[in-house]
Amino acid sequence: MRSTTGRLLRGSAVMLTIFWMLLVVGGTSIGPIELVPLLGVLVVGLVAYTRHVRRTSGPPRERTPPMVRHPRGRKATLWAVICGIALGATATTAVGAYAWATAGPRIDPDAGPGAWGSMPVAAPATVTSDGGDLCLDGEGTAEILDVVPVGALNGMTVTDFGLVAPDPQPDGSVVVLADASAPLHEVVEGRRVVRTISHRCHEREGYLSFMVELRKPRPGEARVRGLDVTYRSAGREHTVRIDADLVYCDPRPGRVSCEEG
Known part of the structure; x- marks a missing residue:
């Protein structure tokens, strides 16, 4: 035609x-x-x-002459x-x-995740921090691919990470992180560690705590000022920054927190 x-x-x-x-x-x-x-x-x-x-x-139909x-x-x-x-x-x-x-749900950085604290720890050492609750802004799933420390001082690196369900206690309370001075596989105490999020931010139950294992390679004060979390949702990769301020200083007699000087 x-x-x-x-x-x-x-x-x-x-x-x-x-x-x-x-x-x-x-x-x-x-x-x-x-x-x-x-x-x-x-x-x-x-x-x-x-x-x-x-x-x-x-x-x-009769064709119209070209001239008209x-x-x-x-x-x-x-x-x-x-x-x-x-x-x-x-x-x-x-x-x-x-x-x-x-397309796909996103991790909401304003819904409560974050990691804060200070603790004396002798180097070299592997510690674990609770990064709070990660949740999605919509229905679906997201897979955490990588976690990179932001503003890391004295060689601090992330060596492992995952999502862990809180540990309910007989008195009705829950324990998320019993010993922050231990590696992740020791902290979870047999609880399952996953890297896929399906929990939506408006849901009250079913959340998982975001655990991050860090390595302090040498003596001196070490610090992490944020965590860049890379994840995949609906086939595409995104990166979200989680607020953090983690300080690990050298231990000494009577020292409980790095803020004591």
Whole structure:
């Protein structure tokens, strides 16, 4: 088809193909926002198909002599078709990019996670810190891939990490971290350590505590001022910074906290 109807049909097919490809790459479901350009493309295609059926199903019509055609009208129609296809493709691309960027839940850094404290510890030593409760801002799961210390002093590094359920006690209380001066596998005391989050921030039960194991390699004051947590959600990697201020100083008789000087 070389007519305007053919151009409309081809343009609609191209826009539909682009739209579905972006949705598949984005890995998201179709919602009200995604339906707007889709419905627009379907309307254009339906109008084009209806025109094509009407022109081909009836008896042959007498062709208009070339001398009475209006080239300006044909050019205006062609430009209108081109502009419609361009606008539809732009809207489809924008919606697909939005869906790609926002797919999957995110870790909410303002929902309570954080690590603070000071403790004398003789180097070399491996210690564990409670980073608080990590939760998601929506339904789904996220897998923690890596944890990197921010503002680390005196060679402090993260050697292990994971999510651990609190340990309920007979008196009704719970224990999250019984001994911060021990490695992670000793602190959990048989509790399961996972790296996948599914807990949503508005839910009161089912949370897991974020545990971080750190290594102090040599004597002297060591410090960590934050934790960069890299995780994967809906096939894409993100990094969120968790507030922290952890200080590990050298022990001496009678010293309980590094703040004592």
